[in-house]
Amino acid sequence: MKPNKSFHKTTEQDSHYSNLENMPVADILKNINKEDNSVPKAIEKALPQIESLVIKIVEKIKNGGRLFYIGAGTSGRLGVLDASECPPTFGVSPNLVIGIIAGGDKALKHAVENAEDSTNTGWEDLMAHNITSKDMVVGIAASGTTPYVFSALKKCNESQITTASITCNKNSPISRISKYPIEVIVGPEFITGSSRMKAGTAQKLVLNMLTTTSMIQLGYIKDNKMVNMMLSNEKLKNRGVKMLQEQLNISQQEAISLLETHKNVNKAIQTYYERSKNQTH
Template sequence: MDRLPDTEKTSKYEHIEKMSTADILKSVNDEDATVAGAVARVIPEIEKLVNAIVARMQEGGRLFYIGSGTSGRLGVVDASECPPTFGVPHDLVVGIIAGGDGAIRRAVEFAEDDQNQAWEDLKAYLPDEKDTVIGLAASGTTPYVIGGVRQARSHGLLTGCIACSADSPLGKAVEYPVEAVVGPEFVTGSTRMKSGTAQKMILNMISTSVMIKLGRVRGNKMVDMQLSNQKLVARGVRMLMNELKIGQKEAESELKRYGSVRAVLENYGNSLS
C-alpha cells in the first residue's frame, strides 16, 4: 500500500462528538495556531517559486492555478482578486477548478480523478513556455492536478505546487514544490481546515509578492486597484490626500479626471496650471 499522505493521518483528538462547544472551538483554534509555523518553514521554497514566476511574467507570461475541491476554490479566489487589487487583466492570473466553474459552489463527483482533463482545460488558454502552472492539492495525490502539471512541464511551462504532505507525488512532478506539512486535521482528513488555511496563506504570499515585484504596488499602497465601489474610491482619495498633501475635494477631482491613483500620482504636477 502507498504511504498515507500526511493530510489523511488520524486526528490526535478522540471522541470529538462528545466535546463541549468551548472545547471544540479551543481545539480548532489550537490547531490553527500551528499553521503559520508550518508555512514559515517553507518560505525558502516559496521564494524560489516566486522568483521563477516573476522572471516568466516579466517576459509576458501568465500564472495559472489548477486544483479540485477546496484547493481549486482557493486558487479561483486568489486569481479573481488580482484584477481588483492590482489592476491587472483578468487573464493574467487564472484559477481553474476540476469540474468547471460549477464546481466552485457544488462538488462535481470524480472530476478530480481524470488525469488528462486539467491539460485540456489549460489548452483553452493557449498556454506557452512563458506561462506558469501551480498545482494545488492538499494531499499531493490528486490525479487531475498531477496530470496537469506533468503535461504543462512537458510543454515547457514552469511548474510549481502547494501541497500539505511531504514527498508527495505532486511535489515530485513539479520543478518548484512547496509542501507545508500542517499535520493531521482536527476532523481526520478534513483538509478545508488547516491545510486549506496553509494553502490560502501561501497563495496570498505568492500573488502579493509577484505583484509587488511586477511594480503593482507603490510604497505600501494598491495604486492600481480598480475603483469599482465607493469604499475603494474613498480609499483612493485618502491615498492621494496623504501622498500629495492636498484636500479631499481636489483629490476627488483628480481621481475622477485620471481614473486611477497611479495615474494621478504620475500626472498631478502636469495638471497644475
C-alpha cells in the first residue's frame, strides 16, 4: 500500500475564518481559543484507541522492549519532546522512550528539505537503534500520509515489530497499516493547513497520555508524586525533600540527609522503611 495522494484530508480544508489580516487582535485570540477548545472533545472520542495502545506499551516495556516515536516536522518534534521529558520526569533511561525526527537533530530547529518525503530513511533511522520485535513504534503524522512515517511503519510490519500511529484524519493510509491507530479528528485549522495548531495540540495531549499512563502503570509514580524524577536543580531537590517529609513524617533536615545520600526520592523512601523494619526486629 502506498500513500494515496488524492486522500481527503480534513486537516487541509479551508479555515472557517476569512480575512484574518483584517481581524482585530481580540477576535483572533478568541477564535483561536474557540478552535483549541474542540481538541479535548476530539481526543475523548479516541480514548478507547489510546487505552488499547497504552496497555500494549506497558506489556512491551515489561518484556524488555522500548517505545519509539517517529515523525517529521511538527509531529517529529513533538515525539522527540515527549521522549526527552521521560528521563527527568520518571527517572527512566533515555534509551527507553526514543524520539526520531526526519532530518535528524537539525530538523528540531530548521526545516530539512524533502526529509519527510523519503521512503527509506525512516526505517534506516530505526535500524540505527537496533530495533527488534520486542519494541513498539508509534508513527506520528497529522496528515496520516507522510512517506517517511508510512514507509517506516510498513517495514516494521514486515519485520514483526508492533506499530501504532497518531493521526488527525479519518481512515488515513498510516492508520490503515498501524496495528494500534489513534485518530483525533480536529477538523480545519484556524490558518488553513497549519497543523502545528490544533493537530499539534492534539498530538501533544495524546503523547502526554501515552507516557504518563504507561509510567504510572509501570510503577514510576507513587500516589501522585514523581518519586523517580531526576534531581537536576534546586526546585526539584526542594520538591523531593517535601515529598520525603510528607511521606515519612520526618524533619526537613532528615529528609535532606536521606536525599543527599540516595539521590532519589523512591530509593530514600524504600531505604527508610527497610531500616525502620530492621530496627523493630
